[in-house]
Amino acid sequence: INAEALESRAVASVSAAMAGTMPGVTSIQTSGAPGAQSGSITIRGKNSINAASPLVIVDGVPGSMNNIDPQDIESISVLKDAASAAIYGVQAANGVILITTKKGKTGQKARINYSGLVSWASPTAKLNFLDAAGYAELYNEATLNDNPNAPLMYTDADIEAYRNGTKPSTDWYNEVFKKAAMETQHSFSINGGSEKTTYMASLAYLYQDGLSQEKNYERYNGRINLDSKIAKWISAGINASAYRGINNDEYSGFGSLLQWANRIPPTVPIYNDDGSFHFGGLDNPVANQGNTGTNRTMDQQLNATAYINLTPIEGLSIK
Secondary structure (H helix, E strand, O other): OEHHHHHOOOOOOHHHHOOOOOOOEEEEEOOOOOOOOOEEEEEOOOOOOOOOOOEEEEOOEEOOHHHOOHHHEEEEEEEOOHHHHHHHHHHHHHOEEEEEEOOOOOOOOOEEEEEEEEEEEOOOOOOOOOOHHHHHHHHHHHHHHHOOOOOOOOOHHHHHHHHHOOOOOOOHHHHHOOOOEEEEEEEEEEEEEOOOEEEEEEEEEEEEEOOOOOOEEEEEEEEEEEEEEEEOOEEEEEEEEEEEEEEEEEOOOHHHHHHHHHHOOOOOOOEOOOOOEOOOOOOOHHHHOOOOOEEEEEEEEEEEEEEEEEOOOOOOOEO
16 A cells, blocks of 8 residues: 555544555454544454454554554555565464655655645434433333333323423433534655655644543654665664554543433433433433543553664675
8 A cells, every 4th residue: 555545545543544455454443432443454354263463563663553643654565475474473473564654765855745634523323212202102102011000101291291392302312412523633744855864754633522522532643764874885764753642531431421312211301490400310411521520541652763774795784
């Protein structure tokens, strides 16, 4: 996969960008949550019960593909057969993904690049619940089906009050979740080179908003690739990258909000008559948003490799 193919895809992770790009390689994304939109990759299917993830090599060093800004990647190659993967040992049993990041070019004047994206995400699997009047009618019907002599939870007057708006009918989905969440990506880089030295430096920022009040994710990336030919027989270089990911969520968690939005009947109001939040023995996700605290998780990495390449005689290279 070349850089142009990756850059044309509006995704936040490299594994998601790989989906559907080459035969035998499967990338499955199981979450749409901010910070969790990476895909699970298998090469020619699962090879064992416990482990199926391929070995990822970034510029010659084992690493993670989802901590990289997709704009920094020059190419991705996948080794599928045992012969080509054998040089990496037993870790390559599930295949190898080789990632090469961008570098400057010899004799090229400094080039400044900027890539930006702003998008909006909306829920695609939203459940459509009955309003309060429809819920009350079917609840009474279910009660009579279970016991024809049982007292009914809702009277005809209650149902009519829900229907004409005298009593509130609560759409908990609309009250708890946003209609859409914004995502923005910015990537800035500079690269170039003289006859002896090439360079590439980049900075990137990603922000993904969530569908609840406190759910969001931020990622910062930085990278420097520098190569220099010191003499005819010696060259040196350094590849350094830094990454920080910050994931924020409600202390009670997005899953808890979703659970209560699905469970609470539409006949339950959000507020009492005095304007205070109504609980009535049930959790109130509208009341909880922004009031239970924030669970903040931060992941950060710094990776750096340096090399010296010696060519004492023609045909012999020592790195």
